[in-house]
Every structure is written in C-alpha cells, then in structure tokens.
Amino acid sequence: MQEISVDDAYQKLQIEISRERLIATTSNLVRISSENPFSSPAAPGCREQEIAHFYHKELTALGFDSELREVVPGRPNVWGTLFGKEEGFNIMLAGHLDTVGTKEYKKPFDPRIEEDRLYGRGSCDMKAALAAYLEVARVIAEANLTLNGNFTVAGVVDEEYQMIGSRDFGTYGPRADFCIIGEPNNLKVCPAHKGQFSLFFRTFGKAVHSSIPGAGINAIEKMSKVVQEFEDYNERLSNGKKHELCGHGTFSPGVIRGGSIVSTVPDFCEMEVDRRILPNETREQVIDEYRLRLEKIHNHDPEFRYEISEPSWDISPLDTPVDNLIVKTVTRGYYVVTGKTAAIEAFSGATDAPNFACPAVICGPGSLLQAHSLNEYVEIEQIVDAAKIYLYSVLALLLSSKTIRKR
Numbered sequence: 001m002q003e004i005s006v007d008d009a010y011q012k013l014q015i016e017i018s019r020e021r022l023i024a025t026t027s028n029l030v031r032i033s034s035e036n037p038f039s040s041p042a043a044p045g046c047r048e049q050e051i052a053h054f055y056h057k058e059l060t061a062l063g064f065d066s067e068l069r070e071v072v073p074g075r076p077n078v079w080g081t082l083f084g085k086e087e088g089f090n091i092m093l094a095g096h097l098d099t100v101g102t103k104e105y106k107k108p109f110d111p112r113i114e115e116d117r118l119y120g121r122g123s124c125d126m127k128a129a130l131a132a133y134l135e136v137a138r139v140i141a142e143a144n145l146t147l148n149g150n151f152t153v154a155g156v157v158d159e160e161y162q163m164i165g166s167r168d169f170g171t172y173g174p175r176a177d178f179c180i181i182g183e184p185n186n187l188k189v190c191p192a193h194k195g196q197f198s199l200f201f202r203t204f205g206k207a208v209h210s211s212i213p214g215a216g217i218n219a220i221e222k223m224s225k226v227v228q229e230f231e232d233y234n235e236r237l238s239n240g241k242k243h244e245l246c247g248h249g250t251f252s253p254g255v256i257r258g259g260s261i262v263s264t265v266p267d268f269c270e271m272e273v274d275r276r277i278l279p280n281e282t283r284e285q286v287i288d289e290y291r292l293r294l295e296k297i298h299n300h301d302p303e304f305r306y307e308i309s310e311p312s313w314d315i316s317p318l319d320t321p322v323d324n325l326i327v328k329t330v331t332r333g334y335y336v337v338t339g340k341t342a343a344i345e346a347f348s349g350a351t352d353a354p355n356f357a358c359p360a361v362i363c364g365p366g367s368l369l370q371a372h373s374l375n376e377y378v379e380i381e382q383i384v385d386a387a388k389i390y391l392y393s394v395l396a397l398l399l400s401s402k403t404i405r406k407r
C-alpha cells in the first residue's frame with residue numbers, strides 16, 4: 001500500500017465504510033446520555049464520563065493509543081492516536097461529547113430510524129460525527145497502512161457551555177497540525193466563524209421609596225438610555241468592516257435585570273449584551289466602541305453612572321485561510337465523495353475549533369436547524385458521506401509522499 005496514490009487508496013478503502021456500523025455506533029452514542037450539566041454539578045446522565053469511557057474503549061480496541069484526561073470530576077476529555085512515521089503531519093478529527101438538555105424531549109436517548117433519518121438527542125450535534133470518526137479509525141487501523149504522520153481522534157467535554165474541554169485540550173492534549181470538526185453544517189466546508197464576546201453593562205442609581213421618585217436615581221431608566229444609545233449600533237456594524245466569509249459583526253442585548261421590589265426606586269440594573277466579533281476585530285476595539293457610546297450618555301447626564309463587566313462569554317473567532325491545506329483537502333474530499341463542489345462559507349455559530357490551536361475546518365453531518373431542537377435528527381446518508389470525506393482527508397494528509405512537516 002505504501003506507493004499507492006491517495007485516490008487509489010481512498011477508492012480501495014471507502015467500500016469498507018459501513019452504513020450499518022455508522023447507524024449502530026451513532027445509536028449507541030445517543031443511548032449514552034451526556035447532557036451538559038451547565039452550571040449544576042456533574043452527575044450521572046449529566047456529564048461526559050460514560051460516553052468518554054465508551055469512546056476510550058472503542059479507540060483502544062482499534063489499536064489506538066488512547067487516553068482520558070479528567071478536566072473536572074466526571075468530565076474527561078478522551079483521545080486516541082494511531083502513530084505513523086515521525087516526519088508527517090498530525091491530523092485530528094475532533095468533536096464534543098456533550099449535548100444540550102432534554103427537558104420536554106420525548107425519549108431523547110431512544111434512537112429511532114425513520115425515512116433514512118436517525119433521531120435522538122445528540123444525533124446531529126454531534127454524535128453522528130463522533131461515530132464517523134470511529135468508523136474512519138476502524139477502516140484505517142484495519143488497512144494496516146504506513147502513515148507518514150499521526151492520526152488522532154478526540155472527544156472533548158463542555159462545548160455547549162464554557163468549552164472547558166477544548167481549552168484544556170489545547171494545553172494538555174496532543175498537538176495537531178490540522179483538525180476537522182464535524183459540527184452539523186450539512187457537510188459544508190467552514191474554515192471561519194465569528195467569535196462570541198458577551199458582557200454586562202451595569203447602571204447605578206439611588207434607592208428611595210417609589211412614592212418620591214424625584215429624590216432617587218432610577219437605574220432602570222438609566223439603562224433605557226443605554227438601550228436607545230445602541231439602537232443604531234447594528235446598522236453601524238453592517239456598514240463597517242467585513243470579513244470575506246463571516247460578513248459583519250453583530251450586537252444583541254440578550255438579558256436585562258434590575259430592581260427588587262416595585263415600591264423602591266431601583267439603584268441597580270444590568271444588561272448582558274452579545275457581540276459577535278469578526279476574526280479581524282479585537283475585544284479591545286469592542287470595549288472602546290462601548291465606552292464611547294456610554295460616555296456620550298454620561299456627558300449629557302452627569303447622574304448616569306455605569307460599569308462594563310468582565311466578559312461573560314469569550315469564544316474566539318475561527319479564521320483558517322481558504323487556501324490552507326486542510327481547507328483544500330476537505331474540499332477535494334467533498335468533491336471526490338459527492339461529485340459536487342463544496343460550499344465554502346462561515347459557520348453560523350461559535351465553536352470550540354479555535355481552542356485546538358491549529359488550522360481547523362468545520363464539516364459535519366446534520367443541520368443546525370435540528371441541533372438543540374426537540375426533534376433532533378441526522379440524515380443517514382450524510383453520516384456515510386461525512387465518514388468518507390474524513391477518510392479521504394486523513395489519507396490525503398497522511399499518505400502523500402509530498403508531505404513536509406511544517407512547524
């Protein structure tokens with residue numbers, strides 16, 4: 001097999017990708033509840049321990065050198081590597097093990113197949129991709145190829161909340177040169193996405209009895225000035241700088257809280273605002289934009305007192321250049337598998353891809369329209385295609401004799 005071309009190797013191995021196994025593994029993964037506990041303590045059913053152990057067992061059985069690393073109790077990252085020759089790339093298929101909650105979801109862990117779709121919590125976000133990784137791992141391990149580099153498969157915790165898994169992985173996990181992340185995007189090739197940068201604006205007032213409001217300062221009324229001051233902000237952003245894939249930055253006030261009892265003039269109000277930042281925007285620029293507007297209010301109203309909090313969400317943008325080898329490889333893989341040209345665009349949400357600290361591309365089965373819904377499903381055909389695209393990509397990066405280690 002050593003001298004075989006990538007396309008020949010792919011054609012020979014792609015027939016080994018088994019639709020039945022993909023269905024079985026995705027179903028098995030759906031059956032293992034791995035709900036993110038969010039701000040509650042991790043507990044059976046609401047943690048990644050069980051699914052990480054399942055993944056670890058599968059990777060070990062395939063001959064991968066597999067490790068678990070507990071990020072916080074009950075929440076381990078898992079990865080496994082098939083080592084090849086030293087001189088090649090480290091290529092990684094990575095994804096998150098957790099899912100969103102299942103409140104009001106009927107039979108979330110009962111995978112069911114209907115009209116070539118597999119239903120269940122986590123099916124598309126993103127257990128189908130995790131199953132596809134294992135299938136590619138199996139096919140490559142069983143083929144006994146001489147790989148020029150290392151092939152790693154990884155599952156991380158907590159993508160749906162604070163991304164502690166991928167942050168930890170970036171520091172303690174194996175280093176990768178390229179990464180593919182199978183978040184659901186209908187197998188588009190997404191090398192970029194906006195970052196999420198959220199924080200609180202806080203206004204302060206003076207509490208008095210509500211029957212004498214003139215003697216106090218109403219923090220809610222002060223916040224209403226903030227809301228108005230930011231009314232044209234999205235318009236400004238849409239006329240501002242643009243990223244070729246991500247478009248423009250956006251702003252959205254998301255949560256507001258203030259006051260405690262109606263008979264008191266509130267002395268405190270806070271509003272959490274969500275800002276989607278472009279790869280070429282910095283947090284400092286955003287804070288400066290905020291401060292400029294808030295200072296403007298203060299200049300007109302000396303009683304206006306405010307504070308800008310530390311970030312409540314801070315997820316980096318992803319910006320892998322379109323001409324990067326991983327983008328070209330996955331795009332080519334999509335073409336080889338489907339016969340169609342891949343759509344190259346920005347992923348609409350924020351993901352943990354930037355935390356893996358290497359050029360990364362998002363390409364996975366399923367759609368964000370179904371992710372997080374109460375009727376989550378994934379098209380089985382897409383799981384099969386995903387596995388083939390990943391297989392092609394891993395082979396292309398690890399079999400090519402032209403591979404030059406870039407550090």
Ligand SMILES: [Zn+2]
Nearest residue numbers: 125126159183
């Ligand atoms: Zn996801």
